[in-house]
Structures are given as C-alpha cells and as structure tokens.
Amino acid sequence: MAETSQGQEALSNLLHESRRFPPPADLAAAANVKAGAYETAAADRTAFWAEQAGRLRWEKPWDTVLDWQPPFAKWFTGGEINVAVNCLDRHVEAGLGDRVAYHWEGEPGDTRTITYAQLKDMVCQAANALLELGVAKGDRVAIYMPMIPETVVAMLACARIGAVHMVVFGGFSVDALGTRLDDSEAKVVVTADGGYRRGAPSSLKPAVDQAVAERPAVEHVLVVRRTGQEVDWTEGRDVWWHDIVDRQSTEHAAEGHDAEHPLYIMYTSGTTAKPKGILHTTGGYLTQVSYTHWAVFDIKPETDVFWTAADIGWVTGHSYIVYGPLSNAATSVMYEGTPDTPHKGRFWEIVEKYGVTIAYMAPTAIRTFMKWGSDVPAQFDLSSLRILGSVGEPINPEAYIWYRKHIGGDRTPVVDTWWQTETGAIMVSPLPGVTEGKPGAAMRPLPGLAVDVVDEKGEPVGNGEGGYIVVREPWPSMLRGIWGDPERYKDTYWSRFDGLYFPGDGAKKDEDGDLWLLGRVDDVMLVSGHNISTTEVESALVSHPSVAEAAVVGAKDPVSGQAIVSFVILRGEAGEGGEALLKELRDHVASSLGPIAKPRKIMVVPELPKTRSGKIMRRLLRDVAENRELGDVSTLTDAGSMKTIRDAFGSAG
Ligand code: 6R9
Numbered sequence: 001m002a003e004t005s006q007g008q009e010a011l012s013n014l015l016h017e018s019r020r021f022p023p024p025a026d027l028a029a030a031a032n033v034k035a036g037a038y039e040t041a042a043a044d045r046t047a048f049w050a051e052q053a054g055r056l057r058w059e060k061p062w063d064t065v066l067d068w069q070p071p072f073a074k075w076f077t078g079g080e081i082n083v084a085v086n087c088l089d090r091h092v093e094a095g096l097g098d099r100v101a102y103h104w105e106g107e108p109g110d111t112r113t114i115t116y117a118q119l120k121d122m123v124c125q126a127a128n129a130l131l132e133l134g135v136a137k138g139d140r141v142a143i144y145m146p147m148i149p150e151t152v153v154a155m156l157a158c159a160r161i162g163a164v165h166m167v168v169f170g171g172f173s174v175d176a177l178g179t180r181l182d183d184s185e186a187k188v189v190v191t192a193d194g195g196y197r198r199g200a201p202s203s204l205k206p207a208v209d210q211a212v213a214e215r216p217a218v219e220h221v222l223v224v225r226r227t228g229q230e231v232d233w234t235e236g237r238d239v240w241w242h243d244i245v246d247r248q249s250t251e252h253a254a255e256g257h258d259a260e261h262p263l264y265i266m267y268t269s270g271t272t273a274k275p276k277g278i279l280h281t282t283g284g285y286l287t288q289v290s291y292t293h294w295a296v297f298d299i300k301p302e303t304d305v306f307w308t309a310a311d312i313g314w315v316t317g318h319s320y321i322v323y324g325p326l327s328n329a330a331t332s333v334m335y336e337g338t339p340d341t342p343h344k345g346r347f348w349e350i351v352e353k354y355g356v357t358i359a360y361m362a363p364t365a366i367r368t369f370m371k372w373g374s375d376v377p378a379q380f381d382l383s384s385l386r387i388l389g390s391v392g393e394p395i396n397p398e399a400y401i402w403y404r405k406h407i408g409g410d411r412t413p414v415v416d417t418w419w420q421t422e423t424g425a426i427m428v429s430p431l432p433g434v435t436e437g438k439p440g441a442a443m444r445p446l447p448g449l450a451v452d453v454v455d456e457k458g459e460p461v462g463n464g465e466g467g468y469i470v471v472r473e474p475w476p477s478m479l480r481g482i483w484g485d486p487e488r489y490k491d492t493y494w495s496r497f498d499g500l501y502f503p504g505d506g507a508k509k510d511e512d513g514d515l516w517l518l519g520r521v522d523d524v525m526l527v528s529g530h531n532i533s534t535t536e537v538e539s540a541l542v543s544h545p546s547v548a549e550a551a552v553v554g555a556k557d558p559v560s561g562q563a564i565v566s567f568v569i570l571r572g573e574a575g576e577g578g579e580a581l582l583k584e585l586r587d588h589v590a591s592s593l594g595p596i597a598k599p600r601k602i603m604v605v606p607e608l609p610k611t612r613s614g615k616i617m618r619r620l621l622r623d624v625a626e627n628r629e630l631g632d633v634s635t636l637t638d639a640g641s642m643k644t645i646r647d648a649f650g651s652a653g
Contacts, residue, residue: 010455011466011518013508014593015536017397021404021437023413027386031433033295033447041447048448049075049476052291053283056081056327057090059256062283066474071494071501072481073474075284080256083263083286084127084160087326088120089254100331103305103354104149107196107337114149116329119156122149122245124252126157129245133220135188137162137257140265142186142218144168144177144208146195147336150224150241151312152322154190155264159282162257166265166277169313169612170195170204176275176634178211180267183277184483185217190241192224193231199341201227209234259283265483266315268421269611269635276492277483278421284476286327288425292446293324296415296429297358297387305354305384307333309347309361314613315421316391319477320360324425339365344372348380348407359407360389360417364549364614366399371548373572374406382407387432389415392614394517396539397439404437418442418469418517420503422493424477427451428469428515440539443514449475453507453515458497466508466533468521471501506533523618525554525562530596532564534618537599540592541566544585546574551608551616552599555625563600565625567645570604577604601625603649607641609633624649 023031041048046065053062053076062079091099097117104112114122135141141163145151151167158165166184168177181189189212194203205223209232212218223231224241260281267275293299297306306325310316325332333354339347347369351359369377388408390400395416404414414437418428428442428451435443445451450472453461461467471478478501482489496502506518518524518533525532534552541550549569554562568585570577582602590598609617612635623630624646633639 010461011506011508011524011531011533012596013464013466014532014597015397015440015516015539017438017440019397019401019439021413023433023435024411027298027413028433031431032298033431033434035434037295037431037447038444045448045450045473049287052448053287053476055290055294056086056286062259068474070499071490073478074260075287075476076259079259079283081259081283081286082160082254082256083282083323084123084156085254086286087156087323088116088123091116091329092120096329099301099329101326102149102152102332102334104334105336105350106148107199107341112149119153121250122153123156123160124250125245125248126153127160127252128248129222130157130161130163130188132244132248133188133222133239135161135163138164138262139188140164140166140184140186142166142168142177142181142184142189144170144189144191144204145224145312146170146192146204146226147312147334148192148195148224148226149334150192152334155312155318155322159263160252160254162255162261164262164264166267167313167318168267169311171612171637173634174207174210177207178215179275180277181211181215181218183267183275184265187218188220188222189218190222190224192226193229194227196227196337197341198338201229203229205231212237257282260480262480264318266318266421276488278479279481279483280424280477281480284478285424286323288475288477289319289324290327292426293320293330294328295431295446296417296426297360297389298432299328299330299358301329301331304330304357305333306330306358307335307350307354307356307360309335309339309359309365310391311612315424316360316613319425339368345376345379348377348382351382351385352380355384357384358387358389359385360391362392362614363390363395363399364393364610364616366390366395366403367542367549369407370399370402371569371571374402377406382409385409385412387415388412389417391417391419393616394519394535394539395440396542398539398543400439413437414439416440416442418515422479422503423471423475424479427471427475428517438514441510441514441516445515449473451515453509454497454500458500461509463509463511463513466506466518466531468497469503469505469507469515469517470497471503523553525552525564527554527562527564527596528560532597536593537564537566537589537597540589540597541568541585543592544588546570546577546581547585549608551618551621553618553622553625555622557600564597565621566599566602567605567608567621568602569606569608603645605645605648607638607644609642609645610637611635612637621645
C-alpha cells in the first residue's frame, strides 16, 4: 500500500524505561472498571459490546449484535437509536436537567454555563431551523466554526434529524474547506462571523464566502454572530443563526435512526493523496465512545468536571468533548482559545476556576508547557485533578513524568490513549484504577478489543519485539468506510495484512507484553540496516534537561541509507544552545539508545511544523533535510514556521 511503504524490517527496540506508577488505592477501590473486565469481555466479545450498548436508550432493540462481512461490519443491525436523545432528552427526563453540560469559556474571558435542559432546548430549536432550511435526513451539513456552544448544538441538531455533519477545522484554508464541500456534497454550511484566537477576532465567514461562491450546491450559509465583525452578506443564501434559530419551538419529536445510519464524516489528510472522508455511523459509534469515556476516564458524572482541551474539528473533540461526555451526562469544560492568551497560565487558571477533575490533551501541548517552565502551573491550585489523559502522538516518557508531576501533583494516573479518526474511539489505553502506569506506554487494548503487534508477515511478535500495530476483530466504533470510495477503504486499511486492520503505526511489545506506539511507519528511519522509530530518538532528546520538543527525520545518506536529522526546541532555561550543547545532545542520544541512533545533525529551531491537532509534520522536515521543495502545506497551523526552519537549515553547517 502506497501510504505506508516503509518499514520492511522489524523495528529496533531501543528505549528502556523502568519507572512505574501503580493506581492510587482510593481510585482503584472506587473505579468504574475493575481488572476482571478484560477476561469477561474476551470470553464473549459480542456479549460484552451488547452489554455496553445497553447503557444507551434504544427506540427499537437490535436483532443482531454484529454482522461481519470482512472488511465491512455492521453493528446492532435492526436497532434504532437517536444520538441526541441519548445525549440530552434521556438525562433531562431522568431529572438531570439542571446539571451543567458545559462550562464554556471564551478566550477574552466571557463565559456561558449551559445545563442539560438548556442544551436540549437549543438543539431542538436548531433542529427545527435546519428542517426549515430544507435539510433532510441523510443530507450533509458542513460545520466550520470556532469553539463555541453553537458548534456542539449544530452537531447534535444534525444527529437529531439524521443529517450527516462534517466539521472542518476553523483554521483550515478556503481550499481545504472547498475540497471537503465538494467531496461530501454538503447542502448547508454552518459558520460564524469569526472567533477569538491569540487575543484578536479571527474571521471565518470570508473563507466560506469564497468557497461557496464556486459551489452552487450549497443552498444556505447559517451564520452565528460571535465577534460582531463586519461580514459580506448574500441575500437568500445567508441566514443569521439568531434570526432563524431563536424563533423556533423548543419542541422537536426525535425519531430513532437505524443503528447504521451515517452520523458524521470527518476528513483526515493523508500525507500525499486527497483527504479521506472517514464515515462513522450511529449505534456502534455511540456505544464505544460512551463506554470508553466512562471506562478510561473513570467518569463519575455527579462530581467530575471533565475537560478535553482540543478542537472540535479534530476527532478527539467529536468523541470526547461532545458524544462521550454528553452520553454519560457528564459536566465538561469547553474553551475557545489558545493556551497562552492572555497569559501562559490560561489552562491552569481554567482548571482552578472550574475545579477540573480530569484533563485530556495532546503531548504537543504538554511539551509546550514544559518549555514555558513548571513555575507557570505552580501558581495555580490544581488539586482538583485526579486523572490526566494524553492523545494524538506518542507521549515521550519525560513529558509524561512532567505532566504527572507538575500538573498532576505526582498523584494522578496518566492515561496515554491510542486511537485514530478511523477507530472513532479509544482502542489502547491504561485503565486508571487497574493498570500500572509506565511513562510512554499506551499499555493494553481496552476490554472487548483485539489489538496486536505483528511482523511484516502478519505473525504476532514476541515480547520485547517491534512491528506493526493491527486490529484483529471488528469493533463497534470502527469507520464504516471512506465516503464514496469503498475500494480506497479496502486498499488503505485492509490490504497490508490479510484479514487484519492496519492503522499505519509502528509499535512494540515490551517484556511484559505491554504496547508502546512508535509513530507512523512512513516516518520510520532505515539507518545502516536498522529500522529506528522517530519516536524513540525524539523521546531520548526530550529526556535531556535542555530539550522541550524534538522532531526527527531520516534524510537520504549515501553511506548509511538514511542519516538521522533532528530539530529541537530548547526549554526556557536552556538559553540559545551552542556547539557544546549540540554535541552533548548527540552523545546523550547515543548513550540512551546506542550509537546507531546518534543524530548526524541537530538544529535548534523556535517552532516545529504541526497540524491543527498538534502532530509534527515530519514529511516537511524531511523535505528541508533533503533540500527539496516543500510538499502540501494546506493543513499546517503556521506556515511561517517552515520558512524560518528552511532558512536556518540552509545556513547551518
Ligand atoms: C485521536 C487521533 C491518528 C494517529 C494515529 C497515531 C497518532 C494518536 C496516539 C498516537 C501514539 C497515542 N496517535 N494517539 N500515537 N500514542 N496515544 O489522534 O486521531 O488525528 O486521526 O490521528 O495519531 O499515529 O495513527 P487522528
């Protein structure tokens, strides 16, 4: 398969980590999920998932739990369920209407508190408004929004009437929005005049105007007023949210939708090819998202305050800001802005203000906080926190330790959760009341899931060996395909290993059989006949006290095949970093991992190129290291960062 070509040899296993953190006794004693869950689930997986589906309200019970015609799965066939009813009506009817669903915090400091009863009313009004605009069951609705409550309302309104939402990151370009509108054939776009980022209003409506100008298939643009900035207006097409939604009835009788009715499309950008519209459906998705949110974060909805500090335009936001927390009647925090506006303690101020008990964020954010220094969080009361989560990239052991110590007060378990847009929900993660924490390891597949590591022939690797992560059995929240392209679905995920789902990541099993994720196999380096993962070299660099972040790539080399080139961001305390420090860093990697992993070249940079969800775009750094034109940068957060790096690289020795 073209998208994951490298990594023919077994991955070398270089990193050794011996620190261990057993679950706190009180958390273990009261945990939602106990150790026995693994065995019970393994004994009868479909019965296990049927039990989890039973946590939800079904309008019509299913006939069959799983209909598996590889590689196409249907879950809970014959069943009918409404996602919005499960997230809202059911809780209000159970007397929880006054519980806070969201403590919303705008970047400028404005706030909104929204209860379950209020959210239900808002969603019914928005559902009625979408119907008035001509949206019917099965139609696609694009959502291009800032992080405001109306974004959640729009998603749930779609789910309620059976329209399929397609959220596009508010930071994506006109082109990225346009290709997604084309591919999904969206009929309505929900947007806002703008949102607040980095202390100023940023605009959204002009990008929609441009994209929609060439796309007559879009019949209406529904616009939320957030910043009050001037917007161009197309009469007949554009509609203000407050004009149409506010006058609707708060009553909407929801019907059950087929368990396999499409819920949403979320595009993931492949490294080269056109973005893939990952399709998720209704019953199985909600089942696994709801279960994993409850199990991995040990949610106690009466007392917890849960915060996923991520954008809703990332699958993490869909599953763990919206559907997971709401299906469990939890109280969440939702934050509009950036972590350093107006000051670098913004996140910790929010934790203190709302008494956040569980926080979930990406390693990229954690490493940024490391760079800013531990004195920043030290100024806030973070004692409410009881569990911390990580998602999006492998968490370097040193970042894990920092997170646990400086944010978690050396008390909270850290759950490193591995999953993808395609998997819909968490697949591999510790359970905070059961699993011993190992810094850097995602540990075990969750109960009911069959995840393994195999060699290039598809045979399971032994303990202490590296290879490819695969999923052996269908799971409820698995993607149901790529929108409009079943062949590409088969090629991309099911052709590398016969009968196994291949997510494209490298992984290893340690001596205890626990799983460590080693990054995308596309990024694996081949140095003098050894496959070395970028993750392990990056983690070795980050374990040096002067380094906050590191990105490592293999650049073509006539002698060794590939040479290891590293880009590092130094911690605040470390100063500029001269030749002596660079030599020290190279020696530090060699002594942690062995001489084979010693970087040929290390460059100090102020920023690294990242996607909007914080993943390092190593292919762009490879372009720099091999002196090539830069490839596609349309999903990059900050295009300026690449120019700085390229200029610096050109002048470095
Ligand atoms: C949820 C999400 C998926 C890719 C995935 C992997 C990487 C995510 C990770 C992780 C190591 C973790 N990834 N979580 N790698 N440890 N805990 O990120 O979805 O944006 O589709 O990305 O992210 O490479 O294949 P998505």
